[in-house]
Amino acid sequence: MARVHNFSAGPAALPRCVLREAQDALLDYAGTGMSVLEMSHRSEAYRAIIEDAEATLRRLLDIPSSYRVLFLQGGATLQFSGIPLNLMRRGRAGYVVSGNFARLAWQEARRYGNAEVLASSEATGFDRIPGLDAVERRAAAGDLDYLYICQNNTIFGTQFRTLPDCADTPLVADVSSCFLSGPLDIERYGLLFAGAQKNAGPAGVTVVIVREDLIADGPARADICPTYLDMRVQAEKGSMYNTPNTFGIYLCGKVFRWIEQTDGLIAMAQRNRAKADLLYRTIDESGLFQGTADVESRSLCNVTFRTCDAETDEAFVSHARERGIEGIKGHRMAGGLRASIYNAVSMDSVSALAACMREFELSRGARSM
Numbered sequence: 001m002a003r004v005h006n007f008s009a010g011p012a013a014l015p016r017c018v019l020r021e022a023q024d025a026l027l028d029y030a031g032t033g034m035s036v037l038e039m040s041h042r043s044e045a046y047r048a049i050i051e052d053a054e055a056t057l058r059r060l061l062d063i064p065s066s067y068r069v070l071f072l073q074g075g076a077t078l079q080f081s082g083i084p085l086n087l088m089r090r091g092r093a094g095y096v097v098s099g100n101f102a103r104l105a106w107q108e109a110r111r112y113g114n115a116e117v118l119a120s121s122e123a124t125g126f127d128r129i130p131g132l133d134a135v136e137r138r139a140a141a142g143d144l145d146y147l148y149i150c151q152n153n154t155i156f157g158t159q160f161r162t163l164p165d166c167a168d169t170p171l172v173a174d175v176s177s178c179f180l181s182g183p184l185d186i187e188r189y190g191l192l193f194a195g196a197q198k199n200a201g202p203a204g205v206t207v208v209i210v211r212e213d214l215i216a217d218g219p220a221r222a223d224i225c226p227t228y229l230d231m232r233v234q235a236e237k238g239s240m241y242n243t244p245n246t247f248g249i250y251l252c253g254k255v256f257r258w259i260e261q262t263d264g265l266i267a268m269a270q271r272n273r274a275k276a277d278l279l280y281r282t283i284d285e286s287g288l289f290q291g292t293a294d295v296e297s298r299s300l301c302n303v304t305f306r307t308c309d310a311e312t313d314e315a316f317v318s319h320a321r322e323r324g325i326e327g328i329k330g331h332r333m334a335g336g337l338r339a340s341i342y343n344a345v346s347m348d349s350v351s352a353l354a355a356c357m358r359e360f361e362l363s364r365g366a367r368s369m
């Protein structure tokens, strides 16, 4: 069975062994005589599955007991509403608009209160993480309910190198596309969340990690917050206010276990760094390909680049496809090319892409230009 080199931005590559294990258990999970797909979420067997997923994630990220872990539905997108509804107690939050998903989050928050853009890189086509001096000064002033960032900008291929220093203002971060790509210092955050389909599992699960004191009093906007989005309720109910995405959480748990078995997040970060280094080196040495993100802001998860024009970009996508390389067309909003090199994308796949780029360039005679 041929598996392609999958550089999709999400839903994205999953570890082959995880898919295999799920396949093996698909008809009969651990001698229960039924599939996880067919099992009550209130059953003993399922309780063990969700508890193991949470426990493994807590070990991987060293999540303090003062933080709650939620497995919710609605994608990262629903949390664009869930966050202001739960946290905007004084009706004021600051947003760093570093890409499309950050902009969407800001637009959603404006429906519930005063959501201020404190920094933006929109003027330069979201090619960088904006300067954070003004953001940090504002956070230090202490009048914001939270400061919001999108830590890795999936579409534009940029990533925060360091987190803003927010003093006592809770930092809220969308980490969808960099979640579990390396260790995180959980205590730097008030809340972080990730749609699983980038790096942690299948679509349909959103992991929310939130400091308990921020949700202990219930939602800031209890008057209008849907019960489903009430993080206190979800925490009290163990993410089972209603039927959760049972199979999705099961697969996430398997991915968490796989990360643990492959030596954890420090080792994962080293492998990811090596993959990104190879691709950026290939781009920087090329006479045809060029990176689209500012060098200082380059993402280690989504590598954005392009050739000289859209037609050549398209020719490269076809050239790559003939060599079993998929998912490298850029997002429609950014154009160009993008290789998402999440955890399950092997160094072999990245080497294949780099070789394909060099070969394509030679075939175009660009090196002699």
Ligand SMILES: *Cc1c(COP(=O)(O)O)cnc(C)c1O
Residues within 6 Å of the ligand: 010, 074, 075, 076, 077, 078, 101, 150, 152, 153, 154, 174, 175, 176, 177, 195, 196, 198
């Ligand atoms: C993909 C993505 C989203 C949207 O996720 P959904 O699960 O489709 O709602 C939000 N933020 C970031 C950073 C993403 O990469």
